[in-house]
């Protein structure tokens with residue numbers, strides 16, 4: 001089984017989000033970058049397939065050279081090789097087209113991507129990639145097992161889950177549940193040393209037009225002051241929620 | 249030319265977000281001088297969406313579509329877009345719509361903007377406002393292709409009635425065989441889901457253990473609310489993963505979000521801050537949630553919540 005894990009390189013979840021150049025660019029000053037949390041669950045599930053079902057696991061990121069430490073981290077966790085497509089990811093569709101080229105050239109059986117990335121969080125890339133490559137697609141995937149070409153998956157739906165039977169080639173948009181939080185791996189010294197020897201190949205991007213451009217950002221309006229209600233006066237809270245906020 | 253909406257139903261009836269989507273489409277159509285067409289699968293009363301300004305309903309009746317299938321649904325919506333000559337297709341941000349939207353974008357060669365929170369800020373260039381960085385900011389996204397797919401965030405636009413008389417037209421899309429099949433659905437039918445709820449009652453590690461959730465469920469029941477939790481609570485298995493809300497869990501865009509024994513970490517707040525009104529109940533007046541909420545009670549959940557339940561019951565009995 002050949003697996004490709006798509007990794008998006010995103011600001012750490014504790015990051016405060018600021019913009020520069022007249023609110024046209026994300027301010028990366030002091031921001032730490034991490035493997036997108038949904039992709040980390042997917043990568044860990046891929047390691048399970050590698051160890052239990054002899055899968056090969058490659059990782060890919062569409063990005064400039066600044067994403068390489070994130071790819072090295074994925075190698076240190078245990079991926080076999082890394083690919084970087086040299087392009088600044090500005091739009092989901094153009095990223096999906098880059099990934100589709102790789103998936104078609106290398107004929108991966110299973111592509112594990114994340115439900116969404118926590119930066120531009122479009123939730124666009126995995127589904128587009130599936131459709132572009134003619135693969136099956138399971139979004140919000142919380143479980144996947146493979147037996148030959150028979151794949152069983154579970155998808156989170158509003159208020160529950162759905163069980164699916166599907167087959168390769170397959171793309172999933174994964175999330176927590178693929179593995180548990182406690183299964184996530186922190187790279188150890190040996191992994192980090194080995195990662196230095198593993199191949200990280202850079203390919204140039206193919207032509208793709210931007211179908212969307214996001215060139216202006218805004219921060220949410222600052223919050224007004226809170227109204228505190230005494231714990232012995234909860235009737236007042238109900239009154240405020242009913243008459244002032246009009247939500248009950 | 250007509251704007252097309254994919255109107256979702258639950259047990260055959262349009263759900264609230266379908267009406268919200270129709271309301272949005274109506275306003276957009278008025279700005280652009282177009283009409284609104286809805287495509288709907290197996291509804292019991294296709295016409296009823298006319299109350300929100302839909303001029304034409306393409307009604308698909310097909311028992312093989314009773315289970316959701318993203319690829320078939322994307323295909324039928326793309327055929328509907330051709331029939332109604334629509335260059336703009338509107339979807340909600342439900343799990344199903346977000347599943348099919350990227351497939352549809354490829355089929356139609358359309359640009360796709362998700363998590364849109366308002367009418368376009370400009371029609372030329374066509375620019376929409378969306379949440380980015382998991383609700384920590386907004387981005388203005390220009391859509392550069394003729395065909396456009398917009399997924400509207402829940403509760404971002406609201407309902408506005410605009411009664412017209414809709415024409416209902418049977419619609420029979422051509423469907424191809426799919427190798428992917430739904431083999432089962434596990435869903436609590438008696439509970440309000442986070443996605444649908446107007447009110448969400450959420451609790452965190454301050455509750456000390458899963459055995460203390462009885463009062464949270466009861467509070468939710470009194471309010472007709474969905475229950476949710478912070479990430480550590482689901483990581484420890486106190487509650488199911490489906491209840492985890494926040495930056496890496498589900499987003500919450502409710503009218504009222506009540507946070508009990510939740511500190512208000514940045515990752516938690518990011519996911520819930522599109523909720524309109526936030527209430528915090530916490531023993532620690534320094535908890536960061538007090539900076540993010542509209543109303544707060546400094547106090548012990550084990551005293552405040554039972555008392556709030558009693559008072560709400562009285563309030564409900566007097567106000568219904």
Ligand SMILES: Cc1cc2nc3c(=O)[nH]c(=O)nc-3n(C[C@H](O)[C@H](O)[C@H](O)COP(=O)(O)OP(=O)(O)OC[C@H]3O[C@@H](n4cnc5c(N)ncnc54)[C@H](O)[C@@H]3O)c2cc1C
Pocket residue numbers: 013037451452453454455477478479480481492493494495496497508509510511512513514515516519529530531532535547548549550
């Ligand atoms: C990569 C990453 C992603 C994350 N994503 C998310 C996410 O999506 N969602 C999320 O929620 N978290 C997320 N977190 C975790 C987040 O950083 C916090 O750790 C978490 O939100 C804290 O949960 P909590 O508020 O329930 O617990 P705590 O921080 O332990 O807070 C408990 C609160 O309860 C109060 N309390 C204690 N006893 C009582 C009582 N008797 N009555 C009333 N109040 C009481 C305390 O004063 C305290 O404020 C993420 C973290 C990381 C690293």
Ligand SMILES: Nc1ncnc2c1ncn2[C@@H]1O[C@H](COP(=O)(O)O)[C@@H](O)[C@H]1O
Pocket residue numbers: 005006007008009036038039060061062063089092095112113114115116117118120121122123124125126
């Ligand atoms: N630049 C990228 N390089 C590789 N994979 C990506 C990139 N952007 C997004 N993805 C994948 O697509 C998923 C969803 O991202 P998005 O559509 O941006 O929300 C991520 O979790 C990744 O698995």
